[in-house]
Amino acid sequence: MDMKQLQTFIIAAETLSFTQTAQRLDYAQSSITAQIKTLEKELNVILFERLGKRIILTEEGKCLQQYAKKMLELDREMKKAMSNEQEQVVLKVGAQESQCVYRLPSILQQFQQAHPYVKIIFKPVHTTEIAKELLQTGELDVAFITDTYQETAMLHRERLLEEQLVFVSTSRDSREPLSASQLSTETMLLTETGCSYRNHLEAQLQQESIMPLQMIEFASIEAIKQCVIAGLGITFLPRMVVEKELENGQLVEIKSALNLDPIFTDIAWHKDKHMESCLLDFIAIAKQRYETFGTQKRA
Secondary structure, eight states: OOOHHHHHHHHHHHOOOHHHHHHHOOHHHHHHHHHHHHHHHHHSSOOOOEEEEHHHHHHHHHHHHHHHHHHHHHHHHHHHHHHHOOOEEEEEEEOOOOHHHTTTTHHHHHHHHHHEEEEEEEEEOOOOOHHHHHHHTTSEEEEEEEEEOOOTTTTEEEEEEOOOOEEETTTTTTOOOOOOOGGGGGGEEOOOTOOHHHHHHHHHHHHHTTTSSSSEEEOHHHHHHHHHHTSOOEEEEEHHHHHHHHTTTTEEEOOOOOOOEEEEEEEEEETTOOOOOOHHHHHHHHHHHHOOOOHHHHO
16 A cells, blocks of 8 residues: 555545546546555455446445545655655634634634744534534544534544523513513524524424524624614524623623523544644643633633
8 A cells, every 4th residue: 555546545535436536646547446456455345336337435435535634644744844845734623603703813813923834724613513524534623613512432522611602682672581482473583504503492492393483594693693783683692702792782681491401612633633733732722712711701
């Protein structure tokens, strides 16, 4: 097994086409087939199932895909370490919009002062399942998971804090504690489908066979807040994103009688992830800053 064969396999696994793989690598298609067969023979497994003119990854192929990405990454790191190249390091971080906007800027500021050469790329991570998939495939180095607790066997996961979710409305309204049945007469302004805390609320309402009178979906939390301030409805968001508006009286919290499970923010990475020094520093800074966020919340 060599790196060339693994690179060929990775591209074939992405394209699911030996023809496209040959075109991208500028090889003859027979060379692609031969490399894959050599891998299969060496590992004593079938990596691709051939269904007529189509190919699909077998379970063994999916397993090798994860390991091959790690091996190629380590190969690149080794070659870089053996040379004097000052190649820019890239750190891939996953988080929800609310974390990116309201929590991560101070973390990034501190991190970049220590590691100005590191480029950070953010990817949206709305649920535990999305984070798990992206961390297992190597598309993320680390993720902030904001969700109800779920088992994630392949991930190393550490609790940062418990989030406080609140219903809020315009300060022009005066309201009693909100029950599930009362939501059937309300217009709810919500984040996009798939967001963990929206999923959490909808699951609870479905259990009680209740849905809001109307639901309006937004891609932006700031847009939701402005529309609530304009009196278009109520919303359900982490307290951290509406703290300023609650303090200045633009929004008011609606007490709720709903019995919702807690939402936590954890930091997670794959258990087998190669931990570069900059990634370890990022995690340490994040944990220290979130401890501060938790103290501020309790105060």
